[in-house]
Amino acid sequence: MDLTEINPVLLVASLMVAATPLLLAAIGELVVEKSGVLNLGVEGMMIVGAISGFAVSVETGSPWLGFVAAAVGGALLSLLFVVLTQVALANQVASGLALTLFGLGLSALLGQSYVGIKPPSMAELNIPGISDLPVIGPILFGHDPILYLGIALTAAVWAVLKFTRAGLILRAVGENHDAAHALGYKVVRIRCLAILFGGACAGLGGAYISLIRVPQWTEGMTAGVGWIALALVVFASWKPWRVLLGAYLFGGVTVVQLNLQAAGVAIPVEYLAMSPYLITILVLVILSADKSRAPASLGRIFHASH
Amino acid sequence: MTTPLLSLQGLTKAYPGVVANDNVSFDIGEGEVHALLGENGAGKSTLVKMIYGLVKPDSGTMLLRGQPYAPPEPRAARADGIAMVFQHFSLFDALNVAENIALGMENPPPMGDLASRIREVSETYGLPLDPYRTVGDLSAGERQRVEIIRCLLQDPKLLIMDEPTSVLTPQEVEILFETLQKLRAEGTSILYISHKLEEIRTLCDHATILRLGKNVGECTPRETSARDMAELMVGTALQTPQRAGRDFGEVALDISGLSVPSPTEFGTALKNVHLTVRKGEVLGIGGVAGNGQDELLGVLSGEIQTAADAVKMAGQPVGRLGPTARRRLGLLTAPEERLGHAAAPDMSLTENALLTGSVREGLESNGFLKWNDTRSFAERIIKAFDVRTPGPENAARSLSGGNLQKFVIGREVLQNPEVLVVNQPTWGVDAAAAAAIRQAILDLASKGAAVVCISQDLDELMEISDSFAALNEGRLSAPRPTTGLTVEEIGLMMGGAHGMEVAHV
Numbered sequence: 001m002d003l004t005e006i007n008p009v010l011l012v013a014s015l016m017v018a019a020t021p022l023l024l025a026a027i028g029e030l031v032v033e034k035s036g037v038l039n040l041g042v043e044g045m046m047i048v049g050a051i052s053g054f055a056v057s058v059e060t061g062s063p064w065l066g067f068v069a070a071a072v073g074g075a076l077l078s079l080l081f082v083v084l085t086q087v088a089l090a091n092q093v094a095s096g097l098a099l100t101l102f103g104l105g106l107s108a109l110l111g112q113s114y115v116g117i118k119p120p121s122m123a124e125l126n127i128p129g130i131s132d133l134p135v136i137g138p139i140l141f142g143h144d145p146i147l148y149l150g151i152a153l154t155a156a157v158w159a160v161l162k163f164t165r166a167g168l169i170l171r172a173v174g175e176n177h178d179a180a181h182a183l184g185y186k187v188v189r190i191r192c193l194a195i196l197f198g199g200a201c202a203g204l205g206g207a208y209i210s211l212i213r214v215p216q217w218t219e220g221m222t223a224g225v226g227w228i229a230l231a232l233v234v235f236a237s238w239k240p241w242r243v244l245l246g247a248y249l250f251g252g253v254t255v256v257q258l259n260l261q262a263a264g265v266a267i268p269v270e271y272l273a274m275s276p277y278l279i280t281i282l283v284l285v286i287l288s289a290d291k292s293r294a295p296a297s298l299g300r301i302f303h304a305s306h
Numbered sequence: 307m308t309t310p311l312l313s314l315q316g317l318t319k320a321y322p323g324v325v326a327n328d329n330v331s332f333d334i335g336e337g338e339v340h341a342l343l344g345e346n347g348a349g350k351s352t353l354v355k356m357i358y359g360l361v362k363p364d365s366g367t368m369l370l371r372g373q374p375y376a377p378p379e380p381r382a383a384r385a386d387g388i389a390m391v392f393q394h395f396s397l398f399d400a401l402n403v404a405e406n407i408a409l410g411m412e413n414p415p416p417m418g419d420l421a422s423r424i425r426e427v428s429e430t431y432g433l434p435l436d437p438y439r440t441v442g443d444l445s446a447g448e449r450q451r452v453e454i455i456r457c458l459l460q461d462p463k464l465l466i467m468d469e470p471t472s473v474l475t476p477q478e479v480e481i482l483f484e485t486l487q488k489l490r491a492e493g494t495s496i497l498y499i500s501h502k503l504e505e506i507r508t509l510c511d512h513a514t515i516l517r518l519g520k521n522v523g524e525c526t527p528r529e530t531s532a533r534d535m536a537e538l539m540v541g542t543a544l545q546t547p548q549r550a551g552r553d554f555g556e557v558a559l560d561i562s563g564l565s566v567p568s569p570t571e572f573g574t575a576l577k578n579v580h581l582t583v584r585k586g587e588v589l590g591i592g593g594v595a596g597n598g599q600d601e602l603l604g605v606l607s608g609e610i611q612t613a614a615d616a617v618k619m620a621g622q623p624v625g626r627l628g629p630t631a632r633r634r635l636g637l638l639t640a641p642e643e644r645l646g647h648a649a650a651p652d653m654s655l656t657e658n659a660l661l662t663g664s665v666r667e668g669l670e671s672n673g674f675l676k677w678n679d680t681r682s683f684a685e686r687i688i689k690a691f692d693v694r695t696p697g698p699e700n701a702a703r704s705l706s707g708g709n710l711q712k713f714v715i716g717r718e719v720l721q722n723p724e725v726l727v728v729n730q731p732t733w734g735v736d737a738a739a740a741a742a743i744r745q746a747i748l749d750l751a752s753k754g755a756a757v758v759c760i761s762q763d764l765d766e767l768m769e770i771s772d773s774f775a776a777l778n779e780g781r782l783s784a785p786r787p788t789t790g791l792t793v794e795e796i797g798l799m800m801g802g803a804h805g806m807e808v809a810h811v
Contacts, residue, residue: 165408165414168401168405168408168409169409171398171400171401172398172401172405172409175398175399175400175401176396176397176398176399178396179396179397179398180398180409182360182380182392182396183380183396183409183410184359184360184379184380184381184384185409293400293571295400296399296400
């Protein structure tokens with residue numbers, strides 16, 4: 001066992017990479033749930049985003065187009081959820097589970113010919129001088145653009161929910177859809193947009209795994225990150241910055257346990273592998289002990305009665 | 307004659323199976339307080355929803371100051387100066403006052419400016435309100451202030467108020483009326499919906515009466531007696547419940563020094579509650595909703611358990627017993643919320659009859675259900691209480707509010723309770739059904755049962771109860787005999803005006 005092999009700077013830099021898929025998916029789901037919809041299909045939308053991003057960037061040679069395709073793919077799958085829950089008024093839990101199963105199957109089908117291929121890589125941010133700084137350089141200025149997009153998205157979602165009228169209306173719809181309808185807000189339209197945004201974010205998160213983090217395509221490669229994203233939103237009390245915190249915690253523990261495995265620590269691998277899930281949920285449960293609560297209309301079907 | 311502010315001409319709106327409004331026409335003048343009277347289901351709500359743009363009429367036209375007016379959505383109605391205070395408040399519990407108000411405005415100013423305007427308007431009209439408080443923590447009266455101020459900030463020409471006083475104390479009602487009169491003096495018209503006739507006689511200049519969707523008459527409330535208006539509303543002569551003189555027996559129910567926290571987040575804790583009810587006595591408990599009524603019912607039904615001897619039935623401690631054990635002893639309850647608390651919405655009436663009746667009516671043996679007996683019990687309730695339904699196999703959800711209420715009350719009354727506790731027994735029930743329910747409660751008491759009636763309808767409590775107590779912020783006032791109580795005394799028992807003051811424009 002040799003713990004000195006673990007480089008703290010590289011560790012922090014790689015935990016940010018490990019956290020980004022989770023952050024993207026969770027911040028999208030946060031917006032969806034704030035509008036009062038519970039979409040359990042995050043895992044499915046992520047994996048569909050992963051394969052559509054992978055396929056498009058392999059075919060076109062551009063990782064940027066790949067990410068655009070991933071967002072579109074995730075949003076398209078979430079459109080199915082829109083049709084089921086907002087138009088046909090189906091049960092949201094069942095529809096979300098179906099979406100995940102469908103997404104896993106669809107991605108396996110689409111991905112058959114892409115196994116074992118290496119995707120084009122995305123250039124990392126490189127600001128001459130600054131990116132070469134010791135410690136700060138690799139941590140803050142040496143990543144791919146999508147990682148920064150994830151952080152920017154968190155900030156944007158926080159600001160929109162807190163300071164803008166659009167955010168207020170979104171929260172109002174999630175809080176009491178009947179009252180929002182009585183005031184003349186378009187409940188279904190607002191929820192559709194939120195679901196599509198959530199789908200696009202989940203798609204980006206999935207593509208981040210297949211294009212940057214791993215980078216290759218294997219079946220079921222999102223490996224439960226979508227489910228963790230769902231739990232993260234709840235335990236983060238629907239607060240964007242806590243989602244970021246939880247995602248980085250998860251990423252951090254993941255990277256540390258991988259390093260510990262590599263260093264040959266005498267703890268069974270299974271315990272190390274479960275530690276990120278355990279520790280993230282534990283910390284967030286403790287954090288969520290305050291009185292903030294779920295949007296009151298979360299998961300309830302809205303049916304305009306007149 | 308001058309052009310009326312709003313003129314309705316032949317409005318008709320039909321839903322599958324029912325015509326909600328049938329060729330309704332009337333005018334609302336400038337600066338007039340116009341009452342819209344009618345029973346539940348008479349079509350009042352549908353009519354105002356058409357004016358507010360939530361519902362489109364099938365036929366008929368509206369003229370606003372002589373111009374055709376057909377709002378496609380509430381936004382358009384608000385832009386034309388129509389504002390509405392809803393019956394069931396359209397507020398968002400988790401948001402603060404200013405955010406709630408901003409949601410009801412077309413172009414709200416920045417939050418800081420809005421907060422100071424809210425302060426300004428609320429002071430002017432004597433409705434003090436802190437813009438940064440969370441709405442979920444406010445009392446019913448304060449919530450209504452939020453709605454009213456939301457409307458006033460838009461400088462409305464016509465203010466629609468849907469049963470605004472049902473949640474207020476008498477003092478709060480008085481202050482609301484002063485505010486409304488101030489508004490009328492400033493030239494705002496008010497369309498006032500209610501079935502409380504006395505307040506319409508005090509406040510309104512003109513009244514239109516709806517029955518079964520039709521305009522059945524107009525009158526000047528000041529010159530018409532409440533009884534005449536009631537009979538126009540109902541269409542027949544009204545039966546007043548008869549109470550037989552009776553003597554009270556020994557103490558049937560006794561609560562002493564009871565304090566319990568509320569099980570829900572925005573609920574009210576009960577603080578040091580004492581009460582006794584004797585056999586044959588009807589104890590009325592008044593008070594504005596949210597002052598501990600639900601908690602008191604929970605304590606009595608056994609949903610909230612307390613120290614064993616805090617609640618006693620005929621001297622026997624029952625505080626630790628659950629609802630079924632209490633039912634066996636003869637303590638029956640009918641909660642306020644019909645769908646979801648008193649009855650399971652998607653289960654049939656037979657199944658619902660079984661849910662509370664199984665113990666006392668012997669509807670199960672060795673874990674097996676006696677469906678035939680249960681069905682005949684349900685049929686007995688339907689017959690005795692004139693529940694309008696095709697049969698006991700219909701889902702509870704399919705009944706109208708008043709019919710389901712008759713079923714829920716009848717289900718408990720027919721089990722011959724020793725002690726019956728009802729919460730809001732006639733809430734949302736039309737006058738004829740309400741009279742039948744009150745009569746059943748009185749008949750039960752004259753047969754020797756003790757009755758606790760929790761209600762917000764003071765007229766109802768005065769009519770049926772022998773003694774009266776009021777809940778205010780979880781505290782119960784000392785009970786007093788009903789005869790000789792004045793409205794002022796009752797208002798003070800209910801906690802006065804909750805910090806409201808008279809408008810001083």
